[in-house]
Amino acid sequence: MHRIDTPTAQKDKFGQGKNGFTNGDPATGRRATDLNSDMWDAVQEEVCTVIEAAGIPLSKGEHTQLHAAIDRLIAEQVKTRLEKNQNGADIPDKSLFVRNIGALPANGTAVAANRLASRGALPALTGTTRGSDSGLIMGEVYNNGYPTQYGNILRLTGTGDGEILIGWSGTNGAPAPAYIRSHRDTADAEWSEWAMLYTT
Numbered sequence: 001m002h003r004i005d006t007p008t009a010q011k012d013k014f015g016q017g018k019n020g021f022t023n024g025d026p027a028t029g030r031r032a033t034d035l036n037s038d039m040w041d042a043v044q045e046e047v048c049t050v051i052e053a054a055g056i057p058l059s060k061g062e063h064t065q066l067h068a069a070i071d072r073l074i075a076e077q078v079k080t081r082l083e084k085n086q087n088g089a090d091i092p093d094k095s096l097f098v099r100n101i102g103a104l105p106a107n108g109t110a111v112a113a114n115r116l117a118s119r120g121a122l123p124a125l126t127g128t129t130r131g132s133d134s135g136l137i138m139g140e141v142y143n144n145g146y147p148t149q150y151g152n153i154l155r156l157t158g159t160g161d162g163e164i165l166i167g168w169s170g171t172n173g174a175p176a177p178a179y180i181r182s183h184r185d186t187a188d189a190e191w192s193e194w195a196m197l198y199t200t
Contacts, residue, residue, distance in 0.1 A: 001042050001043075001046045002038070002039075002042055003018060003019045003020070004019050004020065004021060004033060004035070004039055005019060005038075005039075006033065006034045006035065006036055006039070007034070008022075008024075008031045008032065008033045008034045009021070009022075009033050010022040010033065020033075021033040047066055050066060050069050050070065050073075051065045051066060051068075051069040053069070053073065054068070054069035054070075054072040054073050055072070056068060056069050056072070116136065116137075116138045117138070118138050118139060118140055118152075119137050119138065119139045119140075120139065120140055121139065121140045121141075121142055121144050122137075122139030122140065122141075122144070122153060122155070123144050123145055124144060124145030124146050125161075125163075125183075125191060126145070126191065127190055127191070128187065128188060128189060128190055130157065130161050130183060131155050131157035131161050132157075133157060134157050134158060135156075135157060135158075136154065136155070136156050137154075137155050137157075138152060138153070138154055138155075139152070139153050139155065140152055140153070141153055141165060141167070146165055146179075146194075147165070147177075147179055147194045148165065148167035148176060148177060148179070149167075149170060150167060150168050150169070150170055150176070151165050151166050151167035151168050151176065152165075152166050152168075153165045153166075154166075159185040160182065160183055160184050160185040161182065161183035161191075162180070162181070162182045162183070163179075163180065163181050163182075164178070164179070164180050164197075165178060165179040165180070165194070166178050167179070177196050177197070178196070178197040179194040179195060179196055179197060180194070180195050180197055181193065181194045181195065
């Protein structure tokens, strides 16, 4: 496509380098803008290309084909787009999507996932307080209420709760103990004491 560039075009009508058309002025002898085949070919092919790209055959007697073509092309693109208000519900293969972005689903069914993302430092649960999220989560122990200063914790929450704490030492090369505890499935139950699994 190009703007009119015949000798009688109105130069810079729409800004620097943006020529336009003029009706001319008999009083000043200015001629109306002449058209040439270059201009008409450009207009024709720009319009026809859009119509044909939409799969619509050109029809001499129809004057709404450009509109129909734009509608069809937009509709085809919309089919491949996700709706914002669906919040991912319209993703065709959700498992593949989750793998592609390296995430884990909230429903805990990622049997093929190759990692469990850390929730960061998890305060130790006490008394009758249970885990708020069902499933398996991993967190970090760092002077935050556990029987060892440092480590990582796995918390499994279902009808009851269980925790495994794998400690690590603050001294290079030194071992650290591991612990386990549980919480039964009644509202008034308290956590068991931590039981040490291993130490040296």
